[in-house]
Amino acid sequence: MSAAAFDVVLPDRTRVPVRGQVTIGRELGSTIHLDDPSVSRRHARLADVDGAVVVEDAGSRFGTWVDGARVVRPARLRDGAVVRVGDQELVLERRREANESLLTRIVPAGASLLDLDEVAGAGPRLRSGYAVKRLAASEGARRWVLRDLRADRYVRLAGEGELLELIDGRRTVAELLEASRARLGDEGPAKVVALLSELAERGLLAGPEDGGADAATAAAAPPRARATREWAWPGAGGWFAALDARTRSALFSPGALGAIALVALSGLVVFAALVAGRYGTPFVVARHVGIGGAVFVLGRLAVAGVHETAHGLTMAHFGRRVGRAGIKVVLIFPFAFVDTSEAWLLPRARRIAVSAAGPVSDATLGGLFSWACLVQGPGILRDICFQLAFGAYVGALVNLNPFVERDGYHMLADALDQPGLRRRARADLQRRLRSGGEAPASPVLRRYALAGLGWSVVATALAVVLSLRYAPALRAVVPAPVAWAMLAMVWVAAAVPALSTLGGPLVARARGRDA
Numbered sequence: 159m160s161a162a163a164f165d166v167v168l169p170d171r172t173r174v175p176v177r178g179q180v181t182i183g184r185e186l187g188s189t190i191h192l193d194d195p196s197v198s199r200r201h202a203r204l205a206d207v208d209g210a211v212v213v214e215d216a217g218s219r220f221g222t223w224v225d226g227a228r229v230v231r232p233a234r235l236r237d238g239a240v241v242r243v244g245d246q247e248l249v250l251e252r253r254r255e256a257n258e259s260l261l262t263r264i265v266p267a268g269a270s271l272l273d274l275d276e277v278a279g280a281g282p283r284l285r286s287g288y289a290v291k292r293l294a295a296s297e298g299a300r301r302w303v304l305r306d307l308r309a310d311r312y313v314r315l316a317g318e319g320e321l322l323e324l325i326d327g328r329r330t331v332a333e334l335l336e337a338s339r340a341r342l343g344d345e346g347p348a349k350v351v352a353l354l355s356e357l358a359e360r361g362l363l364a365g366p367e368d369g370g371a372d373a374a375t376a377a378a379a380p381p382r383a384r385a386t387r388e389w390a391w392p393g394a395g396g397w398f399a400a401l402d403a404r405t406r407s408a409l410f411s412p413g414a415l416g417a418i419a420l421v422a423l424s425g426l427v428v429f430a431a432l433v434a435g436r437y438g439t440p441f442v443v444a445r446h447v448g449i450g451g452a453v454f455v456l457g458r459l460a461v462a463g464v465h466e467t468a469h470g471l472t473m474a475h476f477g478r479r480v481g482r483a484g485i486k487v488v489l490i491f492p493f494a495f496v497d498t499s500e501a502w503l504l505p506r507a508r509r510i511a512v513s514a515a516g517p518v519s520d521a522t523l524g525g526l527f528s529w530a531c532l533v534q535g536p537g538i539l540r541d542i543c544f545q546l547a548f549g550a551y552v553g554a555l556v557n558l559n560p561f562v563e564r565d566g567y568h569m570l571a572d573a574l575d576q577p578g579l580r581r582r583a584r585a586d587l588q589r590r591l592r593s594g595g596e597a598p599a600s601p602v603l604r605r606y607a608l609a610g611l612g613w614s615v616v617a618t619a620l621a622v623v624l625s626l627r628y629a630p631a632l633r634a635v636v637p638a639p640v641a642w643a644m645l646a647m648v649w650v651a652a653a654v655p656a657l658s659t660l661g662g663p664l665v666a667r668a669r670g671r672d673a
Contacts, residue, residue: 425525
């Protein structure tokens with residue numbers, strides 16, 4: 159491949175084609191002029207050598223670095239190599255075809271821009287502190303992913319994502335409209351206006367001295383619930399990467415994946431046989447509900463830790479870094495968590511695999527505990543194994559539920575290529591309820607909304623039926639009116655999702671008729 163098929167991407171996203179020899183330095187005549195005191199006047203050179211891009215230091219004061227290693231002799235660069243000269247980082251990137259994915263481009267918060275005085279005030283630009291990636295064409299229309307590194311939020315973009323590189327501060331709004339028309343035709347101006355509006359709303363456009371963007375981002379970020387406390391482990395990313403390096407051949411080989419599938423599937427059959435044969439009772443160990451409840455809660459926490467570890471390992475296996483990990487306490491309930499937000503930058507099939515890793519680990523642990531329960535004789539150990547299997551399967555069912563934003567939902571949304579599926583489907587259903595049956599924006603949204611509503615009704619009915627089985631035991635502990643009040647609270651809580659979806663739009667529709 160010719161070196162001319164490569165570009166050097168500067169910190170402000172300017173692209174410089176590699177043609178012949180490219181000089182880098184503070185000197186005005188340099189091909190890439192970096193007005194930065196940490197950069198030498200003649201710092202480094204790039205050249206085409208036998209169709210590859212080679213970098214060499216030009217006698218700079220602080221040296222030239224490639225992917226963290228100092229350049230002591232001419233070095234051949236790979237696609238995506240990071241070249242650091244002084245405090246500036248340049249990225250070598252192969253030009254992609256229109257249907258290919260692009261490398262993730264990261265501009266850290268506070269990154270200095272080249273010749274900032276020349277572009278400041280000229281036009282809108284993305285503020286520093288973001289990562290952007292174009293996924294392959296197979297991802298569908300919304301293939302651009304923009305990550306706000308400061309607020310750790312993601313935005314999925316469709317055709318307007320092609321216009322991101324134009325928003326570099328060098329073009330006025332009028333020039334942006336013209337450039338967008340040249341790139342996307344007559345629909346370009348409308349798309350660039352919509353894109354600028356969305357970026358501004360999310361605090362992703364630079365304000366005066368970039369201070370306004372920080373304020374907007376902070377204001378848009380949701381306040382942390384006072385009842386939530388979190389203990390995070392900042393070094394989790396490195397630990398998961400090291401663990402993946404040690405376990406990759408053992409956990410992700412075809413043989414290992416086949417064994418995991420066998421245990422998970424056979425365990426479901428065994429657990430059904432345990433329930434039918436009354437090998438155990440939920441929340442009961444040695445005929446004590448208190449002990450059984452404690453075993454279930456502690457077992458669930460341990461299973462959840464393995465669940466989150468499976469997510470993190472799968473992320474590391476696909477070359478993405480885990481952000482944070484730790485324990486979160488909501489009210490009085492502890493939860494393990496692993497930050498897998500970078501999965502948004504993976505292709506769709508790998509995003510689904512990351513989401514599926516957690517429920518697969520639940521089902522695998524459930525299978526192991528089910529087999530252990532089956533081979534045990536009556537006694538405390540069998541009761542404990544049953545509670546652990548029960549807890550693992552409860553976790554799998556909860557996480558696979560496609561109507562709450564857990565693993566199953568993310569898998570379904572990715573499989574259907576419908577970002578924000580739950581929010582959009584609910585909004586569409588409520589709009590149709592308020593208007594009296596207006597056609598939905600999409601058949602997928604309509605079917606999902608109706609299925610989700612049906613699931614809420616079924617879940618409410620199940621909560622009522624199952625809770626009634628515990629009514630006699632509850633009345634033996636507390637007075638009957640208190641027991642029924644507690645059960646009623648459970649029923650109302652189970653019915654809240656359906657009531658919140660239907661109540662507001664139907665009331666608004668009734669008021670409209672009365673008016």
